[in-house]
Amino acid sequence: MASAEPAAPRGAARLFAAPLSLLMRLVDWPMSALQRLIGERRMAYVFLLPNIAFFGLFVFLPLIINVVFSVTGGTELFPSQRPFVGGEQYAYLFDCGSFLDPNSCREDHFWRGVANTARFTVFQVTAMVLFSLVTAVVLNMRIRARGFFRAVYFFPVLLSPVVVALTWKWILQRDGLLNAGITSLGGERILFLVDPSWAMFWIVFVSVWAHMGFYTLILLAGLQAIPADLYEAAEMDATPRWRVFWRITLPLLWPNMIVVIVLALIKGVQTFDEVFVLTGGGPGTATLMVVHYIYETAFSNQVQNFGLAAAASVVLGVVLFALTLAQLAAGSRKGAA
Amino acid sequence: MQSKHWMSALALGASLIAGAAQAQTTVRIAWYSDGNEGEVVSDLLKRFEAQNKDIKVVLDQVPYKAITENLPVQLASGQGPDIARVVDLGGIARYALDLRPYLKDAAYWDTNFGPFLPWMRPAGDDKAITGFMTQLTVTGPLVNKTLFEQAGIAMPGAKASWDDWAKAAKAVATKVQAPFPVAMDRSGHRFFGLAVSEGAQVFDAKGEPAVIDDGFKRAAQRVFDWHKDGVMAKELWGSVSGAAYRGANDEFKNAQVVMYVSGSWQIAQFDKTVGNAFDWVAAPSPCGAVACTGMPGGAGLVAIKATKSPEAVAKVMEYLASEPVLSEFYARSLFVPGHLGIAAKGLDYKDASAQAKAALKVFSDQVANLSPVAYKLQGYVNNRIIFNAAISRVGQAISGETTLDEAYKRIASDVEQQIAERNKK
Numbered sequence: 071m072a073s074a075e076p077a078a079p080r081g082a083a084r085l086f087a088a089p090l091s092l093l094m095r096l097v098d099w100p101m102s103a104l105q106r107l108i109g110e111r112r113m114a115y116v117f118l119l120p121n122i123a124f125f126g127l128f129v130f131l132p133l134i135i136n137v138v139f140s141v142t143g144g145t146e147l148f149p150s151q152r153p154f155v156g157g158e159q160y161a162y163l164f165d166c167g168s169f170l171d172p173n174s175c176r177e178d179h180f181w182r183g184v185a186n187t188a189r190f191t192v193f194q195v196t197a198m199v200l201f202s203l204v205t206a207v208v209l210n211m212r213i214r215a216r217g218f219f220r221a222v223y224f225f226p227v228l229l230s231p232v233v234v235a236l237t238w239k240w241i242l243q244r245d246g247l248l249n250a251g252i253t254s255l256g257g258e259r260i261l262f263l264v265d266p267s268w269a270m271f272w273i274v275f276v277s278v279w280a281h282m283g284f285y286t287l288i289l290l291a292g293l294q295a296i297p298a299d300l301y302e303a304a305e306m307d308a309t310p311r312w313r314v315f316w317r318i319t320l321p322l323l324w325p326n327m328i329v330v331i332v333l334a335l336i337k338g339v340q341t342f343d344e345v346f347v348l349t350g351g352g353p354g355t356a357t358l359m360v361v362h363y364i365y366e367t368a369f370s371n372q373v374q375n376f377g378l379a380a381a382a383s384v385v386l387g388v389v390l391f392a393l394t395l396a397q398l399a400a401g402s403r404k405g406a407a
Numbered sequence: 408m409q410s411k412h413w414m415s416a417l418a419l420g421a422s423l424i425a426g427a428a429q430a431q432t433t434v435r436i437a438w439y440s441d442g443n444e445g446e447v448v449s450d451l452l453k454r455f456e457a458q459n460k461d462i463k464v465v466l467d468q469v470p471y472k473a474i475t476e477n478l479p480v481q482l483a484s485g486q487g488p489d490i491a492r493v494v495d496l497g498g499i500a501r502y503a504l505d506l507r508p509y510l511k512d513a514a515y516w517d518t519n520f521g522p523f524l525p526w527m528r529p530a531g532d533d534k535a536i537t538g539f540m541t542q543l544t545v546t547g548p549l550v551n552k553t554l555f556e557q558a559g560i561a562m563p564g565a566k567a568s569w570d571d572w573a574k575a576a577k578a579v580a581t582k583v584q585a586p587f588p589v590a591m592d593r594s595g596h597r598f599f600g601l602a603v604s605e606g607a608q609v610f611d612a613k614g615e616p617a618v619i620d621d622g623f624k625r626a627a628q629r630v631f632d633w634h635k636d637g638v639m640a641k642e643l644w645g646s647v648s649g650a651a652y653r654g655a656n657d658e659f660k661n662a663q664v665v666m667y668v669s670g671s672w673q674i675a676q677f678d679k680t681v682g683n684a685f686d687w688v689a690a691p692s693p694c695g696a697v698a699c700t701g702m703p704g705g706a707g708l709v710a711i712k713a714t715k716s717p718e719a720v721a722k723v724m725e726y727l728a729s730e731p732v733l734s735e736f737y738a739r740s741l742f743v744p745g746h747l748g749i750a751a752k753g754l755d756y757k758d759a760s761a762q763a764k765a766a767l768k769v770f771s772d773q774v775a776n777l778s779p780v781a782y783k784l785q786g787y788v789n790n791r792i793i794f795n796a797a798i799s800r801v802g803q804a805i806s807g808e809t810t811l812d813e814a815y816k817r818i819a820s821d822v823e824q825q826i827a828e829r830n831k832k
Contacts, residue, residue: 143828143831144828144829144831144832147483148484153831155831162824173809176820244586244642261641261642264641264645266806350647350648350651351647351649352645352646352648352806353645353646353647353648354802354807354808355648355803356648356808357648358649362648366649369476370475370649370651371649371650371792371795371825372650372789372795373828374480377828
C-alpha cells in the first residue's frame with residue numbers, strides 16, 4: 071500500500087526546500103487576505119494580471135501605436151507631431167488597376183512583396199511539409215544511428231538565420247563552393263542569386279533546410295504517439311506498407327500536420343532575415359518580401375515613411391491574424407478529436 | 408591618531424577624484440569608417456583629451472548602415488550622439504546644432520569651409536555652422552593598370568569618353584578573362600556622375616526636381632546597355648533590390664574588375680588591401696555628351712542639436728577642424744581636403760605609396776572640373792530621395808522586371824511622393 075505522505079526532498083531539491091517554504095509562508099498571508107476580500111473565483115484574474123500587463127506593454131501597446139501611425143503622415147517620429155491623414159496611406163497602398171498585376175499599382179513594391187511572399191509561402195510550405203513528413207517517418211523507423219540523424223536534422227534550427235544565410239551565400243555566390251564544383255566538372259558558372267528564378271528557388275531551399283528540423287520534431291512526436299498495436303494488427307493482416315501509411319499513419323498524424331502547415335504558413339508570411347541577407351530582395355524585386363518592404367519603407371529610404379510602413383504592417387497583421395485563427399480552429403478540432 | 412590622518416587624506420583624495428569625475432563632460436561621437444580614418448581620429452581625440460581634462464570623448468565606431476538607417480530614427484526620437492559623421496547631409500541637417508554662437512572664431516569656418524557649409528544647413532537657414540567635411544570626395548574610376556598591361560591594350564587618355572572606357576575595359580576583360588569589365592557602385596552618387604556628364608539637369612528653372620530629361624535617359628540607357636552587352640555584370644546593380652548600396656571593393660581588390668567607378672574615399676583602403684598585388688590608378692572622370700564630371704560629396708562631421716553640452720561639443724569640433732589637426736587627419740587617412748586653406752597649401756601624404764599619392768592628385772585635380780549641376784545636386788536637401796529612386800528603378804529595369812520607360816515614370820512619381828510625404832506637417 072502506497073503512503074499518502076509526500077516523499078522527502080532529495081539532493082538539490084533539499085537545498086531549495088527551506089527558502090521556498092519561507093517564500094510560500096511570506097506570500098500566504100497577503101494572498102489569503104486578498105482571497106477573502108475578492109473571493110476565490112476572482113483570484114484567477116489576479117494571477118493573470120502580471121502577464122496581461124506585460125503583454126499589454128510590449129505587444130498590445132505597440133500594436134495600437136502602429137495603427138495610430140498608419141493614419142498619420144509626415145516623417146516625425148512622435149505621434150503627437152504627425153498630421154492625421156485618415157485612410158490616405160491605405161488608399162495609396164490599395165490604389166491598383168489590378169491586384170494581380172503589381173505594375174498597375176501605385177505602390178508596386180508593396181504588391182510585388184505580396185506576390186513574392188505568396189509564391190514563397192506556397193512553395194516553402196509544400197516543400198517543408200513534404201520533406202518534414204518523409205524525414206519524420208524515416209527517423210521514426212528502427213534505423214542505425216537514429217539519434218545521430220535526428221540531431222543532424224535538428225541542428226540547423228539552432229543556427230541564427232543570419233549565419234544560415236551567410237553560409238549559403240558563400241556556397242551560392244559567383245565564386246562560391248557550388249560554382250567551384252560546377253566549373254571543376256567543366257560546366258559554366260551559374261549566377262544562382264542573380265537569376266530571378268534561381269534566386270526564388272534557393273531562398274525556398276535554404277528556408278526549408280533551416281527550419282525543417284523543427285517541423286520534423288513535431289511530426290516525429292505525433293508519429294510516436296500512434297499506438298504500436300495498430301501497426302501490429304496491420305502487420306498481422308499483411309496490409310501493404312503504403313496502405314498502412316495512408317489508412318493509419320496519415321489520419322492519426324493529421325492534427326500534427328495541421329499544426330505544421332499553419333505554423334509554416336505564418337512563418338512563411340513573416341519571412342525576412344534569411345532572404346534579406348541572402349538576396350537583399352533582389353535581383354530587381356524578385357525576392358522582395360512584404361516584411362522587407364515594410365522595413366525598407368520605414369527605415370532604409372531617406373524619407374522614413376513610418377505611416378505607409380505602419381499601414382502595410384496592419385495589412386500584414388490582418389493576414390497573420392486570419393492564419394492564427396485558422397491555427398486555433400485546427401487546434402480546437404484536434405482537441406475535440 | 409595617525410590612522411585618523413590617513414583616513415582623512417583618503418577621504419579628501421576620494422572626494423577630489425569624485426569631484427573631478429563629476430566635472431568631466433562626456434561627448435559621444437558616432438563615427439563610421441571607409442578606411443583607416445577611425446584609427447586616425449581616435450589618436451587625435453586622445454591628444455584632445457590630454458589637453459582638455461574636463462572633456463571625455465567617446466568615439467562609437469559604427470557600421471555605415473547604422474549611420475544611414477539607425478541614426479535618423481535615433482535623432483528623430485530626440486536621442487543620439489553629440490556629434491555624428493554623416494553622409495546624408497541634407498537629411499540630417501534639421502537635427503544639426505548651429506555651432507556659430509559657441510565658436511571662438513566663426514570667421515575661420517566661413518573662410519575655410521564656406522562652400523560646404525550650406526550642404527549641412529537646415530532648409531531656409533543661410534547662416535548656421537553645423538559641421539565640417541571630414542573629407543571631400545569625388546566620384547571617379549579606379550583602374551587595374553596591370554590588367555591593361557597584361558592584355559596589351561592602351562588605357563584611354565584624359566578626355567576619353569564613357570564609350571572609350573567601356574570598349575577598352577571589355578576588350579581587356581575578354582583577353583584576361585576578368586568577370587567585371589566595368590563595375591559601378593550601386594549608388595545614386597555614382598550614377599549621377601555619369602548622368603550629369605551626359606547632360607542631366609536634375610532641376611527645373613524654379614529649382615524643383617525634374618529628374619527625367621534627355622541627359623538622365625542617356626545615362627540610364629547606357630547603364631542598361633552595358634548590362635546587356637556584358638560590360639557590367641548583374642551582380643552589383645541587378646542583384647539586390649530597392650535603395651540597397653552595393654560596392655565592388657572585394658571584386659576590385661581580387662583583380663576581377665578592370666575599371667571600378669567609385670571614388671576618392673577608396674584610396675586608403677586599396678592602398679592597404681591591394682598592396683603590391685597589382686598596379687592600380689585613378690583616372691579622370693570620363694566624358695559624356697555634355698561634360699567630364701563626377702559627383703562631389705563626402706562625409707561631414709555634424710554637431711547634433713539634442714546635445715546637453717553644446718560648449719563641449721563646440722570645443723571638440725573646433726579642435727578637430729583646426730588646421731594642424733585636420734591636416735594630419737587628411738594626410739593620414741589619405742582624403743581629399745574639405746578645407747580650402749589646406750587644399751590651397753597642398754598636403755604631403757607622406758605615409759601613402761606612390762600610386763596612392765598619384766590617385767589623390769588625379770581626384771584633387773577633378774574638383775576643378777566638377778559640373779555646377781553636380782554641386783547643386785549634392786547641396787539639395789532631398790538629394791538622396793532622387794538617388795534612391797534612380798538606383799531602385801533602373802535596377803529593376805536591368806533585372807528585366809520593367810522597361811526603362813516604366814522606370815522613368817516610377818522615378819518621377821517616387822520622388823514626388825516622398826518629397827510630399829516629407830513636407831507634410
